[in-house]
Amino acid sequence: MSTVSVRDVTVAFEAVQVFDGLSLDISEGEFIVLLGPSGCGKSTLLNAIAGLLDVAEGQIWINGKNVTWEEPKDRGIAMVFQSYALYPRMSVRENMSFGLRMAKTPKPEIEKRVARAAELLQITPLLDRRPDQLSGGQRQRVAIGRALVRDAAVFLFDEPLSNLDAKLRNELRVEIKRLHARLGKTTMVYVTHDQIEAMTLADRIVVMKEQKIQQIGTPDEIYHRPANLFVAGFVGSPQMNFIKGRLENTGEGLSFLAGDRRLSLSAYPFATAPSAGQEVVLGVRPEHLEIASDGTWPGFKVDIVEPMGADTVIWCSDPVGSVQVRTTGSRKAMPGESLTLHVDPSQVSLFSAETGERL
Amino acid sequence: MSTLVPQGRRPQRLTIGRIGVYAFLLTAALFFLLPLWIMVMTSLKPMEEIRLGNIIALPAAMTFEAWSKAWSSACTGLECNGISVGFWNSVRILIPSVILSIIAGAVNGYALSFWRVKGANVMFGVLLLGAFIPYQVFLYPLVRIFSMTGIYNSLTCIVMVHVIFGLPTMTLLFRNYYAGLPIELFKAARIDGGGFWSIFFRVILPMSTPILVVATILQTTGIWNDFIFGLTFAGRENLPMTVQLNNIVHSTQGERAYNVDMAATMLAALVPLVVYFVSGRWFVRGIAAGAVKG
Numbered sequence: 001m002s003t004v005s006v007r008d009v010t011v012a013f014e015a016v017q018v019f020d021g022l023s024l025d026i027s028e029g030e031f032i033v034l035l036g037p038s039g040c041g042k043s044t045l046l047n048a049i050a051g052l053l054d055v056a057e058g059q060i061w062i063n064g065k066n067v068t069w070e071e072p073k074d075r076g077i078a079m080v081f082q083s084y085a086l087y088p089r090m091s092v093r094e095n096m097s098f099g100l101r102m103a104k105t106p107k108p109e110i111e112k113r114v115a116r117a118a119e120l121l122q123i124t125p126l127l128d129r130r131p132d133q134l135s136g137g138q139r140q141r142v143a144i145g146r147a148l149v150r151d152a153a154v155f156l157f158d159e160p161l162s163n164l165d166a167k168l169r170n171e172l173r174v175e176i177k178r179l180h181a182r183l184g185k186t187t188m189v190y191v192t193h194d195q196i197e198a199m200t201l202a203d204r205i206v207v208m209k210e211q212k213i214q215q216i217g218t219p220d221e222i223y224h225r226p227a228n229l230f231v232a233g234f235v236g237s238p239q240m241n242f243i244k245g246r247l248e249n250t251g252e253g254l255s256f257l258a259g260d261r262r263l264s265l266s267a268y269p270f271a272t273a274p275s276a277g278q279e280v281v282l283g284v285r286p287e288h289l290e291i292a293s294d295g296t297w298p299g300f301k302v303d304i305v306e307p308m309g310a311d312t313v314i315w316c317s318d319p320v321g322s323v324q325v326r327t328t329g330s331r332k333a334m335p336g337e338s339l340t341l342h343v344d345p346s347q348v349s350l351f352s353a354e355t356g357e358r359l
Numbered sequence: 360m361s362t363l364v365p366q367g368r369r370p371q372r373l374t375i376g377r378i379g380v381y382a383f384l385l386t387a388a389l390f391f392l393l394p395l396w397i398m399v400m401t402s403l404k405p406m407e408e409i410r411l412g413n414i415i416a417l418p419a420a421m422t423f424e425a426w427s428k429a430w431s432s433a434c435t436g437l438e439c440n441g442i443s444v445g446f447w448n449s450v451r452i453l454i455p456s457v458i459l460s461i462i463a464g465a466v467n468g469y470a471l472s473f474w475r476v477k478g479a480n481v482m483f484g485v486l487l488l489g490a491f492i493p494y495q496v497f498l499y500p501l502v503r504i505f506s507m508t509g510i511y512n513s514l515t516c517i518v519m520v521h522v523i524f525g526l527p528t529m530t531l532l533f534r535n536y537y538a539g540l541p542i543e544l545f546k547a548a549r550i551d552g553g554g555f556w557s558i559f560f561r562v563i564l565p566m567s568t569p570i571l572v573v574a575t576i577l578q579t580t581g582i583w584n585d586f587i588f589g590l591t592f593a594g595r596e597n598l599p600m601t602v603q604l605n606n607i608v609h610s611t612q613g614e615r616a617y618n619v620d621m622a623a624t625m626l627a628a629l630v631p632l633v634v635y636f637v638s639g640r641w642f643v644r645g646i647a648a649g650a651v652k653g
Contacts, residue, residue: 079550085543085544087547087562088566089566099550
């Protein structure tokens with residue numbers, strides 16, 4: 001059974017239509033990440049699920065109930081915002097208990113739930129402080145705590161880590177993942193533009209662009225089998241290498257041809273039937289280019305070397321197009337050096353040059 | 360040749376430009392202080408000394424007689440009870456007017472910036488337009504309306520007028536201040552189950568201190584200094600201090616008591632003056648806070 005179901009939803013700001021008939025089903029206990037560049041509509045979708053935004057058409061179901069016309073507080077959700085949105089004039093304890101006090105929950109129950117949430121997030125010593133006496137990481141912990149005491153079935157996160165510095169972001173990311181595991185059956189919908197957050201946290205990722213869903217899949221599917229050029233380019237850092245070329249029929253099946261470089265595609269699992277002569281874009285992840293003594297593509301010239309510690313990124317140029325190669329940190333290379341690259345045809349992605357869709 | 364090696368703080372030099380700036384500031388300060396000085400001096404002199412015409416000189420025989428006369432026994436037309444009657448009238452008009460207009464403005468501004476009421480922008484535009492139409496245009500129709508409803512010439516009437524005319528500025532002030540608050544705060548409160556009033560009183564109002572201070576200052580000085588509404592709507596029993604002051608200054612028979620006039624004027628100006636001195640810092644801060652985003 002799905003906990004959150006968005007059915008054919010259309011959202012409109014005055015005359016501008018933001019979504020047109022968007023649908024999404026989220027199962028119980030699932031961690032869903034909405035990923036996309038800013039302005040792609042991911043936050044709008046989250047606000048529509050929360051009920052902070054009226055939908056023009058379609059329905060929103062949460063926990064088997066049609067909540068399209070319900071107030072945010074009656075939807076069984078909790079939300080965490082990018083700017084923390086803590087009430088500045090209340091102590092941490094008052095912040096966390098505000099929702100319960102509004103719902104007229106009995107006092108002992110409020111205390112019990114606040115204590116439990118504070119314990120879980122290790123903010124018990126901060127309970128009597130005011131938000132302006134907390135650091136950014138502590139504030140976001142309190143904001144998560146405030147969501148936690150609501151005992152909601154669905155948690156909505158709107159870029160919760162974007163205001164934090166890199167180190168804290170990594171720490172809290174792990175903590176959110178741990179929290180999800182510990183809460184068990186809580187569904188989480190998480191909006192971010194950070195593909196690392198998406199890859200590490202999600203059970204399934206929803207990649208969005210220009211108000212449309214581009215692909216829904218597990219992080220593995222999104223990374224290894226991107227549905228189109230946008231998804232392929234947006235996920236992964238350093239970016240996937242794209243080489244323009246065309247398909248050609250050789251003796252042992254189809255081959256990819258770009259300039260005088262050639263790659264046999266007999267091992268490639270085509271999703272649609274390709275035709276010879278078709279213009280295509282070949283996508284290869286930097287870590288799937290292997291530096292070999294005897295490989296498919298010789299004669300790449302090293303341009304720039306970026307040592308990153310654990311691994312090294314080598315930028316190579318070639319008349320056909322420049323590529324980035326990711327290799328181990330111990331591999332040394334000098335600019336100007338000539339490399340031979342090996343490509344594994346089962347690891348590549350092929351896209352139609354015309355539509356950008358995966359072949 | 361100087362052998363000074365540039366290091367640390369750059370030495371301050373008194374340049375001609377700087378002297379000019381100080382000279383200008385000093386002249387400007389003197390220019391604005393002079394009338395006040397003359398008023399204070401005149402009010403402390405007996406009439407014989409004033410007749411000599413040395414208006415800037417210190418009083419030779421200082422006396423507070425003019426002040427006590429202005430407060431309790433100067434004649435405003437036929438009655439001779441001083442300006443104190445007007446003072447208390449003004450206080451009775453001021454307190455309910457300030458409180459009610461601020462409440463109305465705050466609720467209006469809150470509704471306009473957070474609740475996205477249908478037609479909010481049109482409503483706000485119309486309200487602002489009201490702020491730009493000269494008051495005189497409203498006087499006659501308002502007098503007719505109030506006399507038809509039977510509350511013309513009463514305390515209720517003058518308070519209502521002040522609340523109505525304070526609404527555009529108060530709404531603008533609060534709306535702009537609230538536009539600067541993060542909308543996510545409001546969203547969080549809605550998810551926590553707050554309604555229109557509970558979010559206003561528990562979340563938004565506690566964050567409004569600076570703008571509340573500014574609104575209080577604006578309304579207090581504005582309503583205290585009002586003349587035309589008081590004269591038109593308050594009725595004979597409730598005439599504010601400004602109207603009484605005018606009566607004192609313009610209805611003397613025989614010799615004009617300059618010292619009493621000056622003392623009465625300063626008494627009338629006392630309240631706004633105190634308000635500015637006490638809260639000037641807040642005033643500047645609040646104006647800036649409300650003006651940055653809008």
